[in-house]
Amino acid sequence: MMEVDVIRTENLTKKFGNFIAANELTFNVKKGEIFGFLGANGAGKTTAMRMLCGLLEPSSGKGMVAGYDIYTQRDDIKKNIGYMSQKFSLYDDLTVRENIRFYGGIYGLSRKEIAAKTAELLTELQLEKEAKVLVSQLPLGWKQKLAFSIAIVHDPQIVFLDEPTGGVDPVTRRQFWDLIYHASARGVTIFVTTHYMDEAEYCNRVSIMVDGVIAALDSPANLKLKYGANNMDEVFYQLARNATRGE
């Protein structure tokens, strides 16, 4: 795999009044990587992610996503990324098939592509029987898997996942990560925030944010070595226990 950066930031900062939500973030994410973005509640993860997706205007610093500038080329970025927010973002009052069709449609897929994608997704998620069921009637785990699949319905270069497995049972979490690996194997770069440290172990590299700054960034193995920890839990605890922010 070629070592190309699909995300690159330099001193990226977001201030809300006097509050510095994200302070001079500098990092890069390589193509095809599964990049874990960890941090306690209120550490600034979601803020950073929203800046990269073009949902939030940065206060200062530079950033490139999928080869486009986060200030001036937001629409180009949006064509090349997928996003799954913390809040569940499918339409509850539409069926599984209608949701796929809608998001495929607004990403500009052709009728044929939509039909092919729909069949593919329904098979992959084993939702063929539920195609005509309203999304509101699906269990949470299924919804999350569906939301992920729809977030990459247009084959983006990068997909941003904001705590995608919150509130989901361990078995479904495991299945969810299978989907992530599957997408990663097709060359989609994964940028994921999570609270679950076992999930951090699945990532190629992780960054840990504390109070708006990146406190550590390396592969899980290197981080454990560096902090003399047995698992990511301990690494996280060592870094985050001094955090002053929280909910």
Place this chain on the structure above:
Amino acid sequence: MRILYYLLEKEFLQILRNKSILRMLIIAPIIQLILMPLAADFSVKNISIAVVDHDHSTVSRQLIKKITASGHFKLTGYKDSYLDGLSMVENDKADLLIEIPIGFERNLVRENSQKLFITINAIEGTKANLGGGYLQNIIRDYNSELRMKWIPPNSGPNRGQVISIASTNWYNPYMNYHLFIVPGILVSLLTAMSSMQAAFNIVQEKEQGTIEQINVTPIKKYIFILGKLLPFLVLSVIVFTLGLIVSKVFYNIWPVGNFGILYVSLIIYLFAMLGMGLLISTYSETQQQAMSLSFFFTMIFNMMSGMFTSLDSMPNWAKIVANLFPPSHFIKIMRMVVMKGSDYSDISSHLFWMFGIGLFLTTWAVLNYRKTIN
């Protein structure tokens, strides 16, 4: 354009699937249109009247008969003393009290003049005013009847000169109050449904978080806005058409004027009102906020757009304010086209105003609608 198609498809699917929205949009306005004009009728009937007759003469009895025969009044008491009659007013059993003095007939014949006393309960202003007015008319009529009867036919030029006024009511010959109020109520229902529902719909996506998912797609802001507003334009046109049918069926009101003019005006009006809905949605994070804002404006619109009362009787500055409300113009247009059959040249200034306000509101809303937060 294909993207717009998918947006519209999704909106219609959601609206058609949501039974409560459909009920709100279609059935509620029709019921309101059937019921509300009955209450908003300013021609006064059933005024309770109490009579204190001290005279008990032919003339006094004839007068009472004439009053009750007019259809506006119903006799609720026939008392012997003024105090008894007044207690009826105090207990809300009578709106009007008429006292016929002793010797009424005799004095009328002998001295050619007599006084009547009317006591009016003025708590309900309109009723009292109109009631008093009706009563005076009846008495005046009766008065001239009497004079005609008693003055000998050949008594020369002095034979009680009377100027009689013959008035014709143009465009509403029978002064049918429904003809005035039904088009106005139809506009107010349309106002509530178009701008409020559009605002709620957009804010609902904010509440559910789906708007964020839309905002990370490359979809153009104006296409998203069109996708949101067009369904409500279509629904409003349907409600308006149903409203016209209800007006015909229940009140036998059918526009005298051209339907093309009516619908062109309707579209311009909806352009302004949907612009307002969009603007409200950009300032609201929750449906509750949108509800409060819409409610504030709809209340003002209902009271200040000339639906019930004439705008011309307001002070000048208030007239200028009312001119800035799209419903004021559309209600005018509706009445002109429905009752008079007015043409484009008659309503052009109103169309111009509505379009201008619409352009202003929509531009403001579009500028304020952001896919990216600062």
